[in-house]
Amino acid sequence: MPENLKCSICSKEATVHLTQIVNNKIHKVDLCESCAQKKGVTDPEGFSLADLLSKTPLTPGSVEEQQVCPSCGHTTADFRRSGRLGCAECYGVFKTLVFPVLEDMHAGTSHKGKVPQVALSRHSSQLELKHLKEALARSIAEEAYEQAAEFRDQIKAIEDAEAMEVPQQ
Numbered sequence: 001m002p003e004n005l006k007c008s009i010c011s012k013e014a015t016v017h018l019t020q021i022v023n024n025k026i027h028k029v030d031l032c033e034s035c036a037q038k039k040g041v042t043d044p045e046g047f048s049l050a051d052l053l054s055k056t057p058l059t060p061g062s063v064e065e066q067q068v069c070p071s072c073g074h075t076t077a078d079f080r081r082s083g084r085l086g087c088a089e090c091y092g093v094f095k096t097l098v099f100p101v102l103e104d105m106h107a108g109t110s111h112k113g114k115v116p117q118v119a120l121s122r123h124s125s126q127l128e129l130k131h132l133k134e135a136l137a138r139s140i141a142e143e144a145y146e147q148a149a150e151f152r153d154q155i156k157a158i159e160d161a162e163a164m165e166v167p168q169q
Helices: 033-038 049-054 076-082 095-105 117-141 145-165
Strands: 016-022 025-031
Touching: 025 033, 076 095, 117 145
Parallel strands: none
Antiparallel strands: 016 025
């Protein structure tokens, strides 16, 4: 059985355990019930792990200028306190704050999403069909009829293959 952890603030027995990863380093804060309540950990509206950790010696402090979103008036302090942005324009205004957080939490700052393999193959064939049809139209406009015939045959082959994949009901 693990030994009882002590509160990072008052050395009583810790019942609340928080973990934050900053620059690939794990920072843990253990709090007793009373210190957790004083810091607002038990209040979902007032709790900010970033604020709590920034007041402990675990996280190096940084001096930054106060920024304000011209669209909604949200400030750097508002973002730090709530961990939320006020509007879509805030992403650009506070990108120096948001991107490092996203990079630490995720593998990058852009969402690529996931697509099931079946849908991915169908999507790629649909995309190829679109490009072939555009190329066919260009070839006809340029009067390159031999090339147009090749594109027509490729389109027909893809459409026939897709028709065979669709289950008959």
